[in-house]
Amino acid sequence: MEFSSARIKFIPITIDLAQMIMKNPLAFYYKYRLPWNRSWPSDGLKATLPFYVEWLENDQENLGFGPWIMIDHDGEYVIGDIGFKGLPDEYGIVEIGYHVVSSVRNSGYATEAVEALCHWAFKSELVRSVEAQCGKQNVPSQKVLINNGFNQTLADRDMFTFNIEKHEFYKKKTKYKNES
Numbered sequence: 001m002e003f004s005s006a007r008i009k010f011i012p013i014t015i016d017l018a019q020m021i022m023k024n025p026l027a028f029y030y031k032y033r034l035p036w037n038r039s040w041p042s043d044g045l046k047a048t049l050p051f052y053v054e055w056l057e058n059d060q061e062n063l064g065f066g067p068w069i070m071i072d073h074d075g076e077y078v079i080g081d082i083g084f085k086g087l088p089d090e091y092g093i094v095e096i097g098y099h100v101v102s103s104v105r106n107s108g109y110a111t112e113a114v115e116a117l118c119h120w121a122f123k124s125e126l127v128r129s130v131e132a133q134c135g136k137q138n139v140p141s142q143k144v145l146i147n148n149g150f151n152q153t154l155a156d157r158d159m160f161t162f163n164i165e166k167h168e169f170y171k172k173k174t175k176y177k178n179e180s
Helices: 015-023 025-031 043-058 109-122 139-147 166-172 174-179
Strands: 008-012 067-072 078-084 093-100 129-135 151-155 159-165
Touching: 008 109, 015 025, 015 043, 043 067, 043 093, 067 109, 078 109, 093 109, 109 129, 109 139, 109 166, 129 139, 139 159, 159 166
Parallel strands: 093 129
Antiparallel strands: 008 067, 067 078, 078 093, 129 159, 151 159
16 A cells, blocks of 8 residues: 655555554664654654554554655655544545654655645545644645645634645646546
């Protein structure tokens, strides 16, 4: 189920991989022969993994609609993690979230990763749109979403909600036109 974009290799987090990351993150770095990065796994990913493992144990078909690890295409370092917060809801909406390690931020990885994972999700007939939330102060994340064609749909106290519909994604991302 792994796939790649121009600069990023995406690895879905399986139950075994999640348990490895929870118990001994250094074992992950050893397995993939990567240099250790103190800022990954992120606190958000570590908090999510126990619930994710339980969810995945109940249905292995959910793999892909949880977290993915991002490694640079040459396999030299961890970029971060990205993923969905579950299966599409009854309206076909999935929520995406991402974390890029500080050492490679502002390099376009988040923009590339969001595009690639949206494309992966939109291959499913169950997914009609992708949604994301980010803090009002998180301007870099807002730019990632806007650069991928997301529109702001809601402003709450401290958060913005963004959304992109499948047909809008393919209209703006012409390199995928033949696949839509």
